Amino acid sequence: MRTAQRLAFHVLRVPKEEALELASAIADVKDRVRFCRECGNLTEDEVCEICRDARRDRALVCVVEQPADLISLERTAEYRGLYHVLGGRISPMDGVGPDDLRIRELLQRMGAGEVKEVIICTNPTVEGEATAIYLASLIKPLDVRVTRIASGLPVGGDLEYADEVTLGRALEGRRDI
Amino acid sequence: MRTAQRLAFHVLRVPKEEALELASAIADVKDRVRFCRECGNLTEDEVCEICRDARRDRALVCVVEQPADLISLERTAEYRGLYHVLGGRISPMDGVGPDDLRIRELLQRMGAGEVKEVIICTNPTVEGEATAIYLASLIKPLDVRVTRIASGLPVGGDLEYADEVTLGRALEGRRDI
Numbered sequence: 589m590r591t592a593q594r595l596a597f598h599v600l601r602v603p604k605e606e607a608l609e610l611a612s613a614i615a616d617v618k619d620r621v622r623f624c625r626e627c628g629n630l631t632e633d634e635v636c637e638i639c640r641d642a643r644r645d646r647a648l649v650c651v652v653e654q655p656a657d658l659i660s661l662e663r664t665a666e667y668r669g670l671y672h673v674l675g676g677r678i679s680p681m682d683g684v685g686p687d688d689l690r691i692r693e694l695l696q697r698m699g700a701g702e703v704k705e706v707i708i709c710t711n712p713t714v715e716g717e718a719t720a721i722y723l724a725s726l727i728k729p730l731d732v733r734v735t736r737i738a739s740g741l742p743v744g745g746d747l748e749y750a751d752e753v754t755l756g757r758a759l760e761g762r763r764d765i
Numbered sequence: 766m767r768t769a770q771r772l773a774f775h776v777l778r779v780p781k782e783e784a785l786e787l788a789s790a791i792a793d794v795k796d797r798v799r800f801c802r803e804c805g806n807l808t809e810d811e812v813c814e815i816c817r818d819a820r821r822d823r824a825l826v827c828v829v830e831q832p833a834d835l836i837s838l839e840r841t842a843e844y845r846g847l848y849h850v851l852g853g854r855i856s857p858m859d860g861v862g863p864d865d866l867r868i869r870e871l872l873q874r875m876g877a878g879e880v881k882e883v884i885i886c887t888n889p890t891v892e893g894e895a896t897a898i899y900l901a902s903l904i905k906p907l908d909v910r911v912t913r914i915a916s917g918l919p920v921g922g923d924l925e926y927a928d929e930v931t932l933g934r935a936l937e938g939r940r941d942i
Contacts, residue, residue: 657924664933707939712918724942738938740915741889742922742931747834754919756841759827761915762884763938765901 626697628673628690630655638662638671645669647704651694651723653677653711661709669707672697677710677719686722694723698730705733712739803874805850805867807832815839815848822846824881828871828900830854830888838886846884849874854887854896863899871900875907882910889916 599607623629624636631637638644638658648669652658658671674689697703706727710716724734740758741750750758776784800806801813808814815821815835825846829835835848851866874880883904887893901911917935918927927935 652924654925660924660927660929660932661936664929664936666933666936707936708942709924709936711923712920713923720942734942735939736942738915738917738935738940739920740917740935740938742919742928743889743916743934744928744930745919746888746890747829747837747886748831750837751919751921752837752841753921755837756843757920758915758917759838759841759843759884759886761917761938761940762912763915765885765897765911765913 623673627671628655628675628693629658629671643668646702648707649694649697649703649705650707650709652709653716653719657709657711672706674710674719677713677715678722679715689719691723691726695726695730698727698732703732705735707735707737709737712737800850804848805832805852805870806835806848820845823879825884826871826874826880826882827884827886829886830893830896834886834888849883851887851896854890854892855899856892866896868900868903872903872907875904875909880909882912884912884914886914889914 599610602610620632621630622632624631624634624639626635626639629636629638633640645668648667649672650658650661650667650669651672651674652661653674653676655673658673661667661671672690672694674691674694676684676689678684678686678689694706698706706723708720708723710719710723720736724736727734738761739754740761741747741754747755776787779787797809798807799809801808801811801816803812803816806813806815810817822845826849827835827838827844827846828849828851829838830851830853832850835850838844838848849867849871851868851871853861853866855861855863855866871883875883883900885897885900887896887900897913901913904911915938916931917938918924918931924932
């Protein structure tokens with residue numbers, strides 16, 4: 589919504605040629621960008637750059653809801669495995685069921701036996717957690733380790749201002765030091 | 766600062782008797798409230814309510830910086846152990862060293878052999894982390910398990926908007942599901 593408003597004001601402000609350039613770039617992007625055949629990430633090729641990168645650890649697959657989440661994880665520069673983009677999360681309220689997500693494709697990727705661990709990085713929301721639990725129930729019988737990204741206090745945060753649920757999770761998820 | 770301003774405006778607004786009542790309540794609280802002999806929490810008695818509570822698990826001690834952090838943890842209703850309030854964190858920049866905190870008292874509490882695990886819940890800031898590592902180095906030789914509260918994504922949060930450091934920690938701290 590906010591984006592649409594900003595775009596509208598921008599278009600009204602710039603010269604006509606610039607607006608036409610933007611229009612053709614938008615049409616172009618819709619032509620060129622597609623989903624990676626392997627992981628569902630955005631790409632201009634059949635298979636995305638990450639999936640083609642030989643230095644990536646192919647034993648590790650990180651499952652995210654959207655391409656934007658993948659970009660966030662790449663920014664940490666900590667993760668060297670592959671990804672799998674679901675295209676959303678299970679949400680009966682919005683009419684999104686397992687068949688609307690790239691879950692079958694994820695299970696097919698497990699088939700080759702190369703993947704040793706699936707890290708489920710759906711958002712720590714009610715629907716993200718439910719999706720994580722559902723995926724774990726499908727993947728674990730395939731003899732693949734399933735882990736979940738940690739919930740807890742954000743780095744630089746303050747216990748005093750943390751909400752109870754997060755603080756409870758942070759306590760529950762404590763680790764030896 | 767903000768609190769002082771609010772207090773000043775409040776005092777100017779209320780009738781004189783009410784202001785005097787507030788003044789005497791402040792003097793009173795300074796007389797009555799002290800630090801718990803055991804854990805350093807605020808109390809009107811020698812030993813605070815939590816330390817006296819027989820239903821509390823005495824094998825578990827949660828170390829916090831301030832009484833306000835203890836209140837946050839109590840609000841989760843998840844924790845049933847005891848506490849230890851340091852009265853701050855090690856901060857060379859502010860001239861706060863280990864001797865300025867209730868660290869000696871913490872180690873003395875380990876002496877009785879009743880404590881099996883110390884959960885270090887200092888804030889996930891640079892100084893809070895440094896304090897946690899320092900405390901762990903003192904406590905571990907006493908054969909007590911030392912754990913650290915989890916860092917990660919806040920519950921209800923969104924990967925897309927998480928900062929890189931937190932997201933890196935959340936990945937690193939992933940757990941089997």
